[in-house]
Amino acid sequence: MRPFDSNLFQLEQVEPGLWLLSEKMVRAGIRSNVWVVEGQQADLVIDAGWGIVDWPFEEIFQPSGKPLWIALTHAHCDHVSQVFQFKDRCFGHHAVKAVVEAPTAKNTNAQPWAPQLKLVAEGFEYLNFDAKSYGHHFKPGVFTDVVGEGDTIDLGGVVLEILETPGHSSDSLTFIDRSRQWMFTGDVLTNGYIVDILPDSDKRAILHVHKRLMAQDFKRIFGGHHAPMDRETAETVVARYAQHKAEQGVTLD
Numbered sequence: 001m002r003p004f005d006s007n008l009f010q011l012e013q014v015e016p017g018l019w020l021l022s023e024k025m026v027r028a029g030i031r032s033n034v035w036v037v038e039g040q041q042a043d044l045v046i047d048a049g050w051g052i053v054d055w056p057f058e059e060i061f062q063p064s065g066k067p068l069w070i071a072l073t074h075a076h077c078d079h080v081s082q083v084f085q086f087k088d089r090c091f092g093h094h095a096v097k098a099v100v101e102a103p104t105a106k107n108t109n110a111q112p113w114a115p116q117l118k119l120v121a122e123g124f125e126y127l128n129f130d131a132k133s134y135g136h137h138f139k140p141g142v143f144t145d146v147v148g149e150g151d152t153i154d155l156g157g158v159v160l161e162i163l164e165t166p167g168h169s170s171d172s173l174t175f176i177d178r179s180r181q182w183m184f185t186g187d188v189l190t191n192g193y194i195v196d197i198l199p200d201s202d203k204r205a206i207l208h209v210h211k212r213l214m215a216q217d218f219k220r221i222f223g224g225h226h227a228p229m230d231r232e233t234a235e236t237v238v239a240r241y242a243q244h245k246a247e248q249g250v251t252l253d
């Protein structure tokens with residue numbers, strides 16, 4: 001990978017072998033993280049953004065001589081919009097396949113939610129983004145690899161193990177790099193508000209998944225939104241969520 005910076009997009013290195021692509025036109029609070037993990041044989045992009053503006057793909061991801069794969073934490077609009085630009089391997093939960101191959105505003109949750117959010121950051125009004133039509137023009141992508149619990153994605157020298165972590169959505173996966181003790185948790189665990197009010201959200205499942213994730217050996221969590229977390233921060237977020245649910249009468253026992 002090489003750094004990229006324009007008025008709309010930024011690709012920056014956050015750790016050795018790990019990059020973050022940001023869509024600058026999306027308000028920071030709801031911007032989704034696009035992580036890029038480098039391997040010796042292939043590089044892997046995790047999630048495919050809001051796509052308010054189509055990514056200038058060849059400019060952002062300059063040819064490296066290695067294939068560029070994509071893995072999806074789940075199939076919500078803000079994580080799959082640009083998957084159509086990837087032409088090599090595409091990994092995800094078995095339920096994600098149908099969405100990638102025939103994305104709609106409804107099956108990606110783009111509608112009715114997008115018009116209720118203030119998506120566009122200040123200074124980008126000139127893009128004339130129309131939230132009401134968001135998701136109606138998503139393009140189909142290529143889906144090649146159904147993955148689930150215990151499967152791995154081998155990038156050459158870097159291996160990501162998969163945990164099925166439903167709760168935010170039923171199709172949510174977490175990718176774990178055991179050697180560096182990194183977890184890519186998608187939206188089931190982020191350093192901020194955890195969305196559990198969507199049609200296929202399950203609050204008790206989230207509580208269960210949080211417990212399971214906290215039992216893993218990890219040093220860093222790279223979620224689907226918001227800043228990365230160390231263990232201490234993640235434990236605080238998990239405890240706060242459990243407390244909030246307990247107040248609503250939702251507990252694990």
Ligand SMILES: [Zn+2]
Nearest residue numbers: 074076168187
């Ligand atoms: Zn989501």
